[in-house]
Amino acid sequence: MNKYLKAVSINIIFFTIGSIAFLVLTPVAIxxxxxxxxxxxxxxxxxxQFTGIGALGVGLIVNKFASEKTSSDSEVSNIISSSIxxxxxxxxxxxxxxxxxxxxxxxxxxxxxxxxxxxxxAMIINGxxxxxxxxxxxxxxxFLSQLKNKLVKTMxxxxxxxxxxxxxxxxxxxxxxxxxxxxxLFIEMIILAIFFIAITRSMxxxxxxxxxxIRKMLGYSKYFLLESISNSLFQRFSRxxxxxxLGPVFAGVYFVGTSVGLRLEMISIQITQTMIPFASxxxxxxxNEVLYDTFRKLSKYxxxxxxxxxxxxxxxxxxxxxxxxxxxxxxxxxxxxxILILAYAFKGLSYPAYQTHIxxxxxxxxxxxxxxxxxxxxxxxxxxxxxxxxxxxxxxNLIMVALLVLxxxxxxxxxxxxxxxxxxxxxxxxxxxxxxSFIIVFxxxxxxxxxxxxxxxxxxxxxxxxxxxxxxxxxxxxTEKLTRANGRRKP
Numbered sequence: 001m002n003k004y005l006k007a008v009s010i011n012i013i014f015f016t017i018g019s020i021a022f023l024v025l026t027p028v029a030i031x032x033x034x035x036x037x038x039x040x041x042x043x044x045x046x047x048x049q050f051t052g053i054g055a056l057g058v059g060l061i062v063n064k065f066a067s068e069k070t071s072s073d074s075e076v077s078n079i080i081s082s083s084i085x086x087x088x089x090x091x092x093x094x095x096x097x098x099x100x101x102x103x104x105x106x107x108x109x110x111x112x113x114x115x116x117x118x119x120x121x122a123m124i125i126n127g128x129x130x131x132x133x134x135x136x137x138x139x140x141x142x143f144l145s146q147l148k149n150k151l152v153k154t155m156x157x158x159x160x161x162x163x164x165x166x167x168x169x170x171x172x173x174x175x176x177x178x179x180x181x182x183x184x185l186f187i188e189m190i191i192l193a194i195f196f197i198a199i200t201r202s203m204x205x206x207x208x209x210x211x212x213x214i215r216k217m218l219g220y221s222k223y224f225l226l227e228s229i230s231n232s233l234f235q236r237f238s239r240x241x242x243x244x245x246l247g248p249v250f251a252g253v254y255f256v257g258t259s260v261g262l263r264l265e266m267i268s269i270q271i272t273q274t275m276i277p278f279a280s281x282x283x284x285x286x287x288n289e290v291l292y293d294t295f296r297k298l299s300k301y302x303x304x305x306x307x308x309x310x311x312x313x314x315x316x317x318x319x320x321x322x323x324x325x326x327x328x329x330x331x332x333x334x335x336x337x338x339i340l341i342l343a344y345a346f347k348g349l350s351y352p353a354y355q356t357h358i359x360x361x362x363x364x365x366x367x368x369x370x371x372x373x374x375x376x377x378x379x380x381x382x383x384x385x386x387x388x389x390x391x392x393x394x395x396x397n398l399i400m401v402a403l404l405v406l407x408x409x410x411x412x413x414x415x416x417x418x419x420x421x422x423x424x425x426x427x428x429x430x431x432x433x434x435x436x437s438f439i440i441v442f443x444x445x446x447x448x449x450x451x452x453x454x455x456x457x458x459x460x461x462x463x464x465x466x467x468x469x470x471x472x473x474x475x476x477x478x479t480e481k482l483t484r485a486n487g488r489r490k491p
Contacts, residue, residue, distance in 0.1 A: 014153035015270045018160055019263055025164040026256060027325045033171045039252030040111050040119065041167060041180060043243045046255065047105070048126040048184070050236035051094050055134045058083050060358055061217050062141030063276055077206045080138055080199075082213035087134040098127040108244045118177040125181035132185075132192040139195035145277055151198055155191050162187050226367035238381055242393055245385045254393060257337050261344030261397075264310055268302050268348035272355040279359025291356075292414040296426055297470065299352045299407065303430030308461050310345035310430075311437040314338050315450045336390045338441060343397035345434045346404065349427060353406040356414075365409060373402050404431075433457070 030038050065079050102123045111119050136155070143152045166183040170176070199205055239258065243251030275298065282291040313320070317338050321330035357366045377399050384392030407427065412418045440453060465471050 010149040010153060012267070012270055014150075014157055015267055018157050018266075021157075021161045021164070022259065022263075023324065025161070025168065026259070029164055029168050029171075030252070030256075030325065032168050033175070035249045035252055036112070037115075037171070037175050039243065039248030039250070039255070040115055040177065042252050042255035043109060043240060043248065044119065044122050044126065044177060044181070045163070046236045046239035046243075046251075047123065048129065050240065051098065051127070051130060052133065052137075052236075055087060055090065055137045057363075058087050058134075058217065059137035059141035060276070060363075062138050063145045064280055064358065064361065065217075066142050066145035073203045074206070074208065076142070076203060077208040078210055078213050080142060080205065081207050081209040082217060083138040084135060085209045085214060086217060087138060088131070091131045091134045094130055095127040098123055105240075109240075109248070111248060115177060122177040122181035125178065125185055129181070129185040129188045132188040136188065136192045136195055139192075139199060142199070143195075144273065149273075155194065159187060159191055226371050238378065238393075238397075241378065241381060242385060242390075245382060246389065246393070250390055253333055253336070253390060257333070257340045257390075257394065258344075258397075260313075260337060261340040264306060264313075264341065264344045264348045265351070267305065267309070268351040269355075271302060271305075272298060272351045275352065275355035276359040279356045280361075283360055288414060295352055295356055295410060295414060296422060299349075299426040301471075302352055303349060303427050304461065304464060306345050306348045307429040307433040308457060310341055310348075310434040311457055312454060313341045314434060314437040314441055315454060317341065317441075333390065336394045338438065339391065339394035340397055342434050342438050343394070343400045345430065346398075347400040349430045350400075350403040350406050353410040354403075356410055357406065360413075362413075366406070369403070369406055373399055376402075 033041060062079055062083055066076065102120055105123075106116060106119050109119075140152055140155070143149075163180075163184050166187070167180050170179050170183060239251060239255050242254040246254075275295070278294065279291055282288070282294075318330050318334040321334050321337065354366060357363070377396055380396035380399060381393050384396045386392075388395070404427070408418055408423065411423055415422070437453075440450065445453075
């Protein structure tokens with residue numbers, strides 16, 4: 001198993017742990033906090049995440065620059081130091097913007113009077129949290145470029161799980177948004193400290209920024225900024241907008257629904273993330289055919305995985321929500337969740353192309369494409385949510401199917417023309433099966449039909465995997481490795 005597959009394996013393991021934690025903590029948080037308080041907390045989290053656009057995508061830039069060749073300690077010091085100069089400046093600017101807009105934002109969301117002052121104070125504390133958050137993005141990018149995914153994913157797990165755990169524990173004693181924000185700041189400081197210790201142990205890090213490197217990074221940053229804005233509009237500002245148009249309770253439901261949808265997107269990210277250093281390396285070595293073959297293979301596997309996961313979630317969403325949260329919750333919101341799953345399935349299919357573009361340095365294509373469709377999404381979400389409520393907000397997310405244009409561009413760029421046969425072969429399962437599942441639910445198919453459909457999907461997936469030489473080879477190597485490891489443990 002090569003180093004890229006090992007990195008993907010680590011990503012999947014940590015993704016699984018994070019997903020299990022999300023499944024366990026979400027219903028607990030809703031029950032402990034109550035829907036309205038949980039909705040306010042989710043809006044504050046969304047605001048904090050949205051302000052991450054101020055990082056200008058520096059983490060991705062560091063990932064690309066550090067992946068291009070084996071860099072000396074002085075070169076890495078130059079990259080990291082220059083990044084810190086950029087990121088500290090943008091953190092101050094973002095913090096200032098938060099101070100300016102917080103009163104207007106609070107007025108727009110209109111939280112209960114008892115929480116108004118807490119909401120304002122929490123926004124200031126989250127603004128302070130941007131400093132360790134932004135600097136940590138640099139280290140995320142660097143360690144990913146070195147395929148040290150275990151460290152990166154551990155820190156990502158801490159940043160995603162511990163706010164929930166702390167929020168639940170704090171809310172058991174006092175429902176105060178300020179304490180939740182303080183806890184979030186503490187977590188970000190701990191993560192930054194761990195990253196700093198890790199990098200100083202692995203290399204001789206010196207303070208060595210340069211105007212040349214800063215200018216080079218800013219040349220990429222203008223497009224990564226657009227991309228960050230676009231991604232934040234998709235994933236974060238949309239949550240804030242639902243809070244403004246539909247209120248905190250529905251904002252909390254939208255937060256949970258998009259978080260479930262993000263599981264599909266995230267598993268695609270975990271698998272395709274190594275395409276950034278891989279594509280950058282193969283481009284520098286002139287191995288375009290190897291890159292194209294790898295891109296196709298990755299697209300096919302992502303399509304198979306998305307098809308299976310999305311289809312099962314769509315078909316059994318009502319039952320899943322009944323068991324996971326409550327039957328009443330399922331009865332009220334399962335159609336909303338189903339639409340979101342379909343939308344995020346389409347977005348998950350675009351990630352092999354998205355990550356490949358970054359590795360090739362085609363950030364302009366990514367950023368402009370995402371900007372156009374994210375603005376369309378926000379516009380549709382505003383009007384459709386006002387007209388049709390939560391289901392209207394969910395329907396706006398279906399614009400994500402248009403992101404498959406990135407895949408078409410990649411087929412053309414790597415193969416000099418679009419081979420529609422390749423496109424259909426690689427993406428057909430991920431597009432067609434979720435649509436079929438959606439139709440089955442729309443037609444109110446009884447449980448026995450949905451069960452038979454699920455069994456057919458399982459058999460089809462098993463046969464497909466069994467007949468795939470590459471997957472079987474990797475599974476055989478993994479089995480042999482585990483067998484040898486178990487043999488060494490025996491006395």
